[in-house]
Amino acid sequence: MKKKITFLLNSETRSIEVESGDILLDVLRDKLGIKTPKIGCDMGDCGSCTVMLDGKTVKSCLVLALEVEGQEVTTLEGLMKDGMTPLQQTFHDFNSFQCGFCTPGMVLSATELINKNPKPNRKEIQEALSGNLCRCTGYIPIIEAVEDLIGKGKGEGKEKG
Amino acid sequence: MTNYKYIGKSAARVDGIAKISGAARFVDDLDFGPNLLFAAIVESSVAHAIIEKIDASEAEKMVGVVKVVTGKDFPYRFGLYMHDRYILAQDRVRFVGEQVAAVIARDPKTAKKAAKLVDVKYKELSPILNIEEALKEKSVLIHPELKDYTHVPWFFPKANTNVAHLRKVRKGDTNKAFQEADFVFEDTYTVPRYAHCAIEVHGAIGLFDHSGRLTVWTASQSPHTQRHLFAEALAPLGLSHKDVRVITPYVGGGFGGKAGVSMEILGAALATAVKGNPVKILWSRAQEFYNTYQRQGLTAKIKLSCKKDGTITAIQNNLFWDAGAYVEYGANVVNAAGLSATGPYRIPNIEINSYCIYTNLPPGGPYRGFGYSEFLFGLESQINEAAKKIKMDPVEFRKKNAIRSGDKLSYGASMNQSGLAEAIEKAAEAIEWGKDEKSNDPQKAIGKGFSLFWKAPAMPPNASSTAFLKFNEDASLNILVSGMEIGQGYQTVMAQIAAEVLTVPPEKIRIENPDTDRNPYEWQTVASHVTWGCGNAVKRAAEDAREQIFDLIERALDKDRDSLFLKDEMVMSKKEPGFKLPLKNFVIAGIGKDDGTFRGGPIVGRGMFMPEFASALSDPETSQGGKPNVHYTVGASAIKIEIDKETGKIKIPKVVLAVDVGKALNPDLIKGQVTGGLLQGIATVLYEDMRFDEKGKLLNPNFADYKIPTAMDIPDEIVSILVEVPQPDGPFGARGVGEHTMIPAAPIIANAVEDALGIRIKSMPITAEKIVLELKKQGLFEQTKEEYIDNK
Ligand code: FES
Numbered sequence A: 001m002k003k004k005i006t007f008l009l010n011s012e013t014r015s016i017e018v019e020s021g022d023i024l025l026d027v028l029r030d031k032l033g034i035k036t037p038k039i040g041c042d043m044g045d046c047g048s049c050t051v052m053l054d055g056k057t058v059k060s061c062l063v064l065a066l067e068v069e070g071q072e073v074t075t076l077e078g079l080m081k082d083g084m085t086p087l088q089q090t091f092h093d094f095n096s097f098q099c100g101f102c103t104p105g106m107v108l109s110a111t112e113l114i115n116k117n118p119k120p121n122r123k124e125i126q127e128a129l130s131g132n133l134c135r136c137t138g139y140i141p142i143i144e145a146v147e148d149l150i151g152k153g154k155g156e157g158k159e160k161g
Numbered sequence B: 001m002t003n004y005k006y007i008g009k010s011a012a013r014v015d016g017i018a019k020i021s022g023a024a025r026f027v028d029d030l031d032f033g034p035n036l037l038f039a040a041i042v043e044s045s046v047a048h049a050i051i052e053k054i055d056a057s058e059a060e061k062m063v064g065v066v067k068v069v070t071g072k073d074f075p076y077r078f079g080l081y082m083h084d085r086y087i088l089a090q091d092r093v094r095f096v097g098e099q100v101a102a103v104i105a106r107d108p109k110t111a112k113k114a115a116k117l118v119d120v121k122y123k124e125l126s127p128i129l130n131i132e133e134a135l136k137e138k139s140v141l142i143h144p145e146l147k148d149y150t151h152v153p154w155f156f157p158k159a160n161t162n163v164a165h166l167r168k169v170r171k172g173d174t175n176k177a178f179q180e181a182d183f184v185f186e187d188t189y190t191v192p193r194y195a196h197c198a199i200e201v202h203g204a205i206g207l208f209d210h211s212g213r214l215t216v217w218t219a220s221q222s223p224h225t226q227r228h229l230f231a232e233a234l235a236p237l238g239l240s241h242k243d244v245r246v247i248t249p250y251v252g253g254g255f256g257g258k259a260g261v262s263m264e265i266l267g268a269a270l271a272t273a274v275k276g277n278p279v280k281i282l283w284s285r286a287q288e289f290y291n292t293y294q295r296q297g298l299t300a301k302i303k304l305s306c307k308k309d310g311t312i313t314a315i316q317n318n319l320f321w322d323a324g325a326y327v328e329y330g331a332n333v334v335n336a337a338g339l340s341a342t343g344p345y346r347i348p349n350i351e352i353n354s355y356c357i358y359t360n361l362p363p364g365g366p367y368r369g370f371g372y373s374e375f376l377f378g379l380e381s382q383i384n385e386a387a388k389k390i391k392m393d394p395v396e397f398r399k400k401n402a403i404r405s406g407d408k409l410s411y412g413a414s415m416n417q418s419g420l421a422e423a424i425e426k427a428a429e430a431i432e433w434g435k436d437e438k439s440n441d442p443q444k445a446i447g448k449g450f451s452l453f454w455k456a457p458a459m460p461p462n463a464s465s466t467a468f469l470k471f472n473e474d475a476s477l478n479i480l481v482s483g484m485e486i487g488q489g490y491q492t493v494m495a496q497i498a499a500e501v502l503t504v505p506p507e508k509i510r511i512e513n514p515d516t517d518r519n520p521y522e523w524q525t526v527a528s529h530v531t532w533g534c535g536n537a538v539k540r541a542a543e544d545a546r547e548q549i550f551d552l553i554e555r556a557l558d559k560d561r562d563s564l565f566l567k568d569e570m571v572m573s574k575k576e577p578g579f580k581l582p583l584k585n586f587v588i589a590g591i592g593k594d595d596g597t598f599r600g601g602p603i604v605g606r607g608m609f610m611p612e613f614a615s616a617l618s619d620p621e622t623s624q625g626g627k628p629n630v631h632y633t634v635g636a637s638a639i640k641i642e643i644d645k646e647t648g649k650i651k652i653p654k655v656v657l658a659v660d661v662g663k664a665l666n667p668d669l670i671k672g673q674v675t676g677g678l679l680q681g682i683a684t685v686l687y688e689d690m691r692f693d694e695k696g697k698l699l700n701p702n703f704a705d706y707k708i709p710t711a712m713d714i715p716d717e718i719v720s721i722l723v724e725v726p727q728p729d730g731p732f733g734a735r736g737v738g739e740h741t742m743i744p745a746a747p748i749i750a751n752a753v754e755d756a757l758g759i760r761i762k763s764m765p766i767t768a769e770k771i772v773l774e775l776k777k778q779g780l781f782e783q784t785k786e787e788y789i790d791n792k
């Protein structure tokens, strides 16, 4: 059964028809052309499909499109509205990515963390990122980037030329 | 030391902004319009059977189903090193999950539903699920036609058996050495299968248009090899290489899993069945586990002898590989491991047998480390045991026997120059080897482990790389190569190499992902060889462009050619300090003369590299005579662990990896390889493990049951030490390092567990449960418990 939903997508009101069983991840990628949430497992285990729902990260492969009615969905595309955020810049400086497939989800989870808790300790950073799998980096450069951003880092990885 | 401007610097990644901003497109992100079709696979439910009948009539009736194809539509064998695979199963299935038929439909849901309606009747054969069964005299043959298969000349299949290849290495006289030795140590070590678990799954989109052109978009480490294999497999349809085009956008992790051709052949073949329509096939996470490649299982029986003074005199290493249902790629893992199964040691008497054994488990294949991680677990465990038994310090023992430059390798060629001794020294120092450490908590035991490692790229002797380099009007560059940026930072390093030669900064260089129509040939991005092989090609392309520039300046401006040099994007002359001609003035436009004519024109550099000294031909009985490996990258690794004696849980306060990279072209990127590779390796030791049921079905094809590390599971400290003894034929002296960082993980941990608790675990993974069981078996568990209670 088709149903019309209206929601904010990266600060723009969008209305779209969806089937009752449609998954948010598929609707974003296939119907709305939003490609930064990635399909890594389709089962809620990897976090590569992470998006923000009213400022809270969710795994969009586990969310029905119908559920976002009236809410605000933010993806990396939305975060980038005014260019790269300081967090993204720090990720860049610290090589906090290799293949880049987990990166959109990782950036959103890290963003949520520092929005909620501006001075997390290492353990809190690790916990906040533990729902996002990365097979390439060994996580350390990601954790160190967050630490640097909040002023707890060793100041490595800056100013590459 | 040469003063480089860009080489050896941690230049920012050229793919950084694309990936951090989300602009990077992966294969599943590409759009193909409303005409795109989707395929779903009918998979074998049994491990070994004859297919009696396939009935697709119900599926074909479904609205939205376009076509159902089966093995009959593609009766072709294909493969990388041995043609033993089929696009879709023919008369037999050989593992649970094998592709039997494909349903092509208008949308993925319909395709999946219809695939369930295809009825396949099987006559089951007894499945062979382990090497013991496979090697029995009267074992069922998994590939009865093995003797007819096409394969590379360095494979030796055993007809009418399940042994697809046997690599034998013989040197000296092991029997005599064992008889004469002061000590002989013998043991068996086992390693299970593992999954790559790149976060991006495999996917392919094929389009066979009405002009006869086949384009396939894939997530791949090997665009040109894929083109070649697609063209070869589908040649009966009248395709030639020029008609086949493979386009590979960014790849979301490879680790060997996206090398060669696995499921991508379906994208190519199915496209030919629905001419004019693009058709997409995307693996699920479960399929990713059971129908791509898996790391092969290994049982290693090792015998090692030494003198009282610690000199190793002989090794016998029998490697039995559970290679799975198809070995077109995996047999070369077996081959490479066999040639190098002495590890980085000088051993005068050698007997190695490396058996590639068919089983009814999913196909084995390349996985970061290419067999070396697997054999190193047993070998370096055994080395440690030997040292301990003769009461010698394990690091001293290794130093004494470590291979040196110029030593003869097991197959007779000479060892390349290396900084192994320096790596051992530095790793030992960083872990404070010899310093006895005790935990303040009586329930915890601290142990340290050490291991050497080595690996050579395993590639055909004629594996080559090519590069085109194009100048633009502003003297920025586009470089066309076909290596893959799989996360390792390849594109950045290629930019740095060209930058160094041409003095154009890396930010002014763009390196795009390959399209085989436009980008020149590259064998594959595997074997940790692209920095070396493709790096040489890019360097030559840049030098070619530079020579063209000097030729032109000499010809058009009458300058002394030998005095010319490049600096800061300008041509200058040693003879004429005032002469400074910016590259941008002429690299496209040419140089204007007084009469209004021009000289020169667009500068395009071309570079190629093939290791012309390599040869895979040798005596099949001994492996003597060839030069199958271009060089080895070597190193040493050490770890400190803390084990909870009650739970068996291991914590890692510190791990060290010292590796001789020849020349660190971009130290930060190598550090990234060390961190990521070590964690990937550590996970294979501590918890990753594939489990199959008694019928050969994989029980844990998902991240909930096959755990890979999260941000919570990292060691407290990782130290990477880069040793630089140059590789004479490497670009600026560099050699590869991507795989090596995960290879020593198993033995360092196994040796540290032994150091901490006195128990030797001989099967991977070394789980907490296994440690507790072993402690119990030896009566050590109760003892530690009492100690614990006493101390409380
Ligand atoms: S795709 Fe959603 S968690 Fe993996």
Ligand code: FES
Residues within 6 Å of the ligand: A096, A097, A098, A099, A100, A101, A102, A103, A133, A134, A135, A136, A137, B199, B252, B253, B487
């Ligand atoms: S960068 Fe590859 S998965 Fe994280």
